[in-house]
Amino acid sequence: MRETFFYSGTYEDIIQTLGRWRILDLRSLLNKVEYQFSYQAFAKMVSKLERLNYVGSIYYQGYRKYLYLTEKGLKEAGLEKSWPINKDVLLHDLICVNVFSYLLGLGRFDSGGLNLEEAGATTRPDCMLECGKSKLAVEIELTQKASNRIEEKFLKYLRSEEFERVLYVFQKPPVFKAYKKRMDELDENRNPLLKKRFQDKAILLLEPEIKNNTFSLMQSPCFFQGKLTNFKEVLDSAGIFAQS
Structure with missing residues (x-):
């Protein structure tokens, strides 16, 4: 079943922040969004954006997870013409x-x-x-x-x-x-x-x-x-x- 999703509030803040900063680890993203609730709740919101293909992720040096906007996320952020993340030059x-x-x-x-x-x-x-x-x-x-x-x-x-x-x-x-x-x-x-x-x-x-x-x-x-x-x-x- 296809999941329908209209993002707003913190979800929009996450997408716009990644649009400005290009690639961030989860803790840095949380700090820049200035989310006032728990780390776990914020992580769940990011996971939902990943599941819906607005946000992609990659592990650097095998342990630290970094987040970035996919082509779908870039479009939502109004950055269709921006350079997408190239994992070869991460x-x-x-x-x-x-x-x-x-x-x-x-x-x-x-x-x-x-x-x-x-x-x-x-x-x-x-x-x-x-x-x-x-x-x-x-x-x-x-x-x-x-x-x-x-x-x-x-x-x-x-x-x-x-x-x-x-x-x-x-x-x-x-x-x-x-x-x-x-x-x-x-x-x-x-x-x-x-x-x-x-x-x-x-x-x-x-x-x-x-x-x-x-x-x-x-x-x-x-x-x-x-x-x-x-x-x-x-x-x-x-x-x-x-x-x-």
Whole structure:
């Protein structure tokens, strides 16, 4: 027998929250929905949405369950054109959500969002944050890319008038070093008429612990404007949005 269901109230909050945050574990979802009753009652509501195919789930590292919207759920949330969860790149999406949540929680930015629109677009930031009229793009780079792809994205941001800075976040030192090397090469060979260097536009940050649920970026090594520093110093110097 087909089950008829018209969602509202907390059910709608669950769908809209997953629409905004893309992928969350059950406890994080409960906290963001601000559900006032028991964890068990909330879990039953989520299970009902799973059974009706609004919500999908996957276990990461074999024990923690993560929830996301299916195509049906995305449609109900008004996100038909968004990027659906790809289980092959689950780690990237999880890290993206965690890094965005961490940065937004620092109190240094007014607002921001995960980039859920423009499915099929060739280039787009994983997320962005705003402070006043300035925007910071954030790119999560977990794997090595071909040199021409690195250059293509660097050029995109160098020419961008929408984003004042781009923060690249790396988990692995070899990937961080490869991007830094390519950026150094591009700056050395840039057109002398071009005032801005790539290293004035991009902040490269390395933090191996971003694969975990809890981490801090404040002491993470950063390369910015020709020197190695840490993320706290970049923030405290207003380097993210200060004009070059």
